[in-house]
Amino acid sequence: MKITAIKAWQVDLPLKEGRYSWSNGNFVEVFDATVVAVETDDGVTGYAECCPLGSAYLPAYGAGVRAGLAEIAPKLIGLDPTNLGEMNRRMDAALKGHAFVKAPIDIACWDILGKVAGLPVHALLGGAAQDRVALYRAISQQPPEQMARAVAGYRAEGYTKFQLKVGGNADEDIARIIACRDILHPSDVLVADANTGWTRAEAARVVAAVSDLDVYIEQPCPSFEECLSVRRRTALPFVLDEVITDVEALLRGLAEDAMDIINLKISKVGGLTKARLIRDLCVESGIPMTIEDTWGGDIVTATIAHLARSTPAEFCFSATDFNSYGTRDIATGAPRRLDGFMTASDAPGLGVTPLIESFGAPALSIGG
The missing domain is CATH 3.20.20.120 (Enolase-like C-terminal domain)
Known part of the structure; x- marks a missing residue:
């Protein structure tokens, strides 16, 4: 099994309460999420989502997820998504730090592994x-x-x-x-x-x-x-x-x-x-x-x-x-x-x- 394509969508997530506020006057009203699809030559697709808490919480932000994915995704095409150790080593080699960028790729690969094995991820x-x-x-x-x-x-x-x-x-x-x-x-x-x-x-x-x-x-x-x-x-x-x-x-x-x-x-x-x-x-x-x-x-x-x-x-x-x-x-x-x-x-x-x-x-x- 090999990865043939990686796609990402930007998705807005409005809040029921209108605003989420935390320390130092920070708040978010609409969250910037990224949904990721990892497609394979076997027709199995894995999905994941990454949604930073704005840009003032951790060194992460919504647009940064997509920018980072554009950097690492070309280097992952052709890899076996069920080989999770190799996937993570390749991502770490392709981009130093920025763990939040790599997370949705890793999670989507777990989704693929579960689908191939016929097992839920918790198993x-x-x-x-x-x-x-x-x-x-x-x-x-x-x-x-x-x-x-x-x-x-x-x-x-x-x-x-x-x-x-x-x-x-x-x-x-x-x-x-x-x-x-x-x-x-x-x-x-x-x-x-x-x-x-x-x-x-x-x-x-x-x-x-x-x-x-x-x-x-x-x-x-x-x-x-x-x-x-x-x-x-x-x-x-x-x-x-x-x-x-x-x-x-x-x-x-x-x-x-x-x-x-x-x-x-x-x-x-x-x-x-x-x-x-x-x-x-x-x-x-x-x-x-x-x-x-x-x-x-x-x-x-x-x-x-x-x-x-x-x-x-x-x-x-x-x-x-x-x-x-x-x-x-x-x-x-x-x-x-x-x-x-x-x-x-x-x-x-x-x-x-x-x-x-x-x-x-x-x-x-x-x-x-």
């Missing part, structure tokens, strides 16, 4: 370890009372895990955390996610002020060193996200006892091949994970579901159903939330069929 990733996956709901940054109302509304829909977007003014963030924790049940999970938005001094104030609450602190500051300093000041459980970019970063975090949980974003680390390696290292090291991505629609949600379903429940802290945040369906067969949970399809591959006819002309078409 290839280690087998089903849980029947359904618990979801969290991200709560866009707003005044404390509005965020508390949003938490209450989503709790009524079945969510029991909530990620508050903080990382703004420390006094307001303290009020946000207190207001939201106050309306939740004792068994509900609350994560205060600063998305690198606090200085070390601000983070120290916040963790001291909420030290008597049942709340997780996530990625308070931009650097690993700053976050480690904050962790050493608090007994609250600690989550690292933005600084866990690859295996090397994970190993450093483990060596320095820098976190209790990580957020494993599939496109941030380069796709399912490298995400599986990080997942397995976390399981062996006793570190639970939120399994997710930077953003996306139906295809990203399906990819998350397969990796999460193949992860033991005690190490799958939560996952994300990004397709419930948007107003647009881009594929059939995608997971759908039910009472705060979702599951991955048992169909071969990712189990999704993109609605290609709704995307318009491809933004990129390499090969024949």
